[in-house]
Amino acid sequence: MGITLDKISKSYGKIKALSNISFNVKPGELFGLIGPDGAGKTTLFRILTTLLIPDEGVATVAGYDLVKDYKNIRNNVGYMPGKFSLYQDLTIEENLHFFATIFGTTVEENYQIIKDIYVQIEPFKHRRAGKLSGGMKQKLALSCALIHKPKVLFLDEPTTGVDPVSRKEFWEMLKRLQQTGITILVSTPYMDEAALCDRIALIQHGKILEIDSPKMIVKHYPKPLYNVKAHNMYLLINSLNHYEHKHSVYPFGEFIHYTDSRKDFNPDDLKNYLEHENLFHVEIETTTPTIEDTFMELAK
Amino acid sequence: MKTQNVIQVEGLTKMFGDFTAVNAITFEVKKGEIFGFLGANGAGKTTAMKMLIGISSPTSGLAKVAGFDVYKETESIKKNIGYMSQKFALYDDLTVKENITFFGGIYGLSKKQINQKRSELVEELGLVDVTNSLVSSLPLGWKQKLAFSVSLIHNPKIVFLDEPTGGVDPITRRQFWEMIYNAAHKGTTIFVTTHYMDEAEYCDRVSIMVNGKIEALDTPKKLKEQYKTDSMNDVFLKLARG
Numbered sequence: 001m002g003i004t005l006d007k008i009s010k011s012y013g014k015i016k017a018l019s020n021i022s023f024n025v026k027p028g029e030l031f032g033l034i035g036p037d038g039a040g041k042t043t044l045f046r047i048l049t050t051l052l053i054p055d056e057g058v059a060t061v062a063g064y065d066l067v068k069d070y071k072n073i074r075n076n077v078g079y080m081p082g083k084f085s086l087y088q089d090l091t092i093e094e095n096l097h098f099f100a101t102i103f104g105t106t107v108e109e110n111y112q113i114i115k116d117i118y119v120q121i122e123p124f125k126h127r128r129a130g131k132l133s134g135g136m137k138q139k140l141a142l143s144c145a146l147i148h149k150p151k152v153l154f155l156d157e158p159t160t161g162v163d164p165v166s167r168k169e170f171w172e173m174l175k176r177l178q179q180t181g182i183t184i185l186v187s188t189p190y191m192d193e194a195a196l197c198d199r200i201a202l203i204q205h206g207k208i209l210e211i212d213s214p215k216m217i218v219k220h221y222p223k224p225l226y227n228v229k230a231h232n233m234y235l236l237i238n239s240l241n242h243y244e245h246k247h248s249v250y251p252f253g254e255f256i257h258y259t260d261s262r263k264d265f266n267p268d269d270l271k272n273y274l275e276h277e278n279l280f281h282v283e284i285e286t287t288t289p290t291i292e293d294t295f296m297e298l299a300k
Numbered sequence: 301m302k303t304q305n306v307i308q309v310e311g312l313t314k315m316f317g318d319f320t321a322v323n324a325i326t327f328e329v330k331k332g333e334i335f336g337f338l339g340a341n342g343a344g345k346t347t348a349m350k351m352l353i354g355i356s357s358p359t360s361g362l363a364k365v366a367g368f369d370v371y372k373e374t375e376s377i378k379k380n381i382g383y384m385s386q387k388f389a390l391y392d393d394l395t396v397k398e399n400i401t402f403f404g405g406i407y408g409l410s411k412k413q414i415n416q417k418r419s420e421l422v423e424e425l426g427l428v429d430v431t432n433s434l435v436s437s438l439p440l441g442w443k444q445k446l447a448f449s450v451s452l453i454h455n456p457k458i459v460f461l462d463e464p465t466g467g468v469d470p471i472t473r474r475q476f477w478e479m480i481y482n483a484a485h486k487g488t489t490i491f492v493t494t495h496y497m498d499e500a501e502y503c504d505r506v507s508i509m510v511n512g513k514i515e516a517l518d519t520p521k522k523l524k525e526q527y528k529t530d531s532m533n534d535v536f537l538k539l540a541r542g
């Protein structure tokens with residue numbers, strides 16, 4: 001009941017959106033697709049939900065063949081597109097009923113599945129979708145994708161624009177859905193969410209860079225990584241960017257994540273340099289890489 | 301240095317029928333400051349921002365933006381600020397070049413100024429090869445960087461950014477913030493909303509809205525001290541569900 005992809009390719013004119021993509025998502029797995037905008041994630045979702053036909057390759061979803069059994073796929077998957085298709089003139093409640101009806105079910109029958117997310121917007125159920133805040137729309141779209149209790153769930157950036165508390169609750173809900181046996185393929189620009197998946201695929205320019213568990217992906221980070229801090233963030237970024245031995249310089253909250261191009265790098269050299277650049281309170285410490293670091297290194 | 305208030309807000313309120321979306325908020329923003337305007341979904345950020353940029357009339361309260369009154373001087377406000385909306389920032393069906401020309405025109409730049417700005421911008425942003433491409437064909441991150449530059453095209457005193465980095469990849473998101481830093485360094489005041497808590501750390505001060513009210517306002521450092529945690533994410537989690 002999982003997903004299998006074998007050598008899937010798709011081009012739009014001269015642009016190769018996906019080239020030779022193969023991987024499997026196990027039944028009941030929570031699988032993440034991580035990649036920048038334009039990497040091909042949405043094309044992949046559209047193919048797997050039978051909205052788009054691949055140029056080459058074969059795939060199955062919940063055991064059904066993409067081309068031969070497309071009707072069965074449509075009845076058994078839930079899809080939340082990145083740019084969701086809510087009816088702006090319908091209220092929250094009407095949108096939800098509408099989606100339940102087209103799949104031949106009712107809101108009452110499957111209320112339990114959507115409850116955690118839906119209760120947050122339920123107080124506004126008579127408000128038209130067009131008048132909801134960005135994140136409220138996102139929650140409604142998700143409820144609509146889930147209301148027919150799909151076997152496989154496709155979520156294209158479901159939490160973009162969603163606030164940190166709701167994101168946390170959303171992922172707790174995904175974990176609970178997973179426990180009921182639903183297979184989930186989710187894409188996200190939030191790297192902290194990637195860490196919550198069973199496995200992730202890092203994808204760029206239509207190709208897969210790496211597939212592994214988040215723990216293993218982080219282990220493959222190639223260099224010692226340092227946290228750097230000083231009295232002024234702006235000056236620190238500029239100075240580091242101008243340092244001749246820098247390999248990468250990325251702001252990370254209150255720190256800068258820094259790697260050096262030299263094999264025999266001594267942090268004291270960097271400290272001296274920064275102090276010469278008139279930075280005070282310079283602190284340099286090693287730190288453990290995150291998925292975000294790994295991703296940026298691979299994407300460089 | 302940062303003493304002059306460029307935004308001054310007192311008891312600002314917006315009601316839709318009997319629903320209070322923004323509930324008597326009071327704060328000020330200083331010149332050149334990067335002010336993070338945070339809050340949960342539906343807290344009222346976009347609604348408050350719309351009042352500050354003069355496109356939605358407050359129900360009650362006072363606000364001055366760049367020295368102008370949000371009730372009476374909305375035209376002057378629009379000339380002195382830049383704005384990037386949560387959804388719409390550029391015309392997808394116009395080319396890069398056409399967008400710059402269009403917005404330059406709206407902000408009253410002369411033909412000569414527009415031409416000059418246009419070459420500067422495409423050069424700076426590395427968009428030379430795609431000046432004649434439709435904006436819809438650009439990756440989201442490029443679009444957002446272009447939209448930010450366009451919102452600065454008339455050298456506004458303040459720029460309002462509503463979730464400018466939502467969905468943008470990690471590298472481009474950081475490049476975007478370098479652009480924000482550069483603009484702030486030149487004296488432009490930045491008023492920005494975001495749901496990325498690492499970005500909250502890059503702000504001089506942040507406010508956190510809950511159900512229409514500002515529940516906390518301080519530097520990221522002080523907020524973390526106050527809520528006894530080492531991450532803005534935790535501060536947010538503690539506040540946002542009341």
Ligand SMILES: Nc1ncnc2c1ncn2[C@@H]1O[C@H](COP(=O)(O)OP(=O)(O)OP(=O)(O)O)[C@@H](O)[C@H]1O
Pocket residue numbers: 127131132133134135136161163316321339340341342343344345346347348386
């Ligand atoms: N024109 C309107 N009519 C009725 N209610 C509205 C209108 N505009 C906004 N609201 C409501 O006001 C509240 C605040 O919305 P707003 O868009 O300001 O939130 P936000 O903080 O920007 O949220 P997000 O982070 O999701 O963008 C929400 O409950 C929203 O549904």
Ligand SMILES: [Mg+2]
Pocket residue numbers: 133134345346347386462
């Ligand atoms: Mg908003």
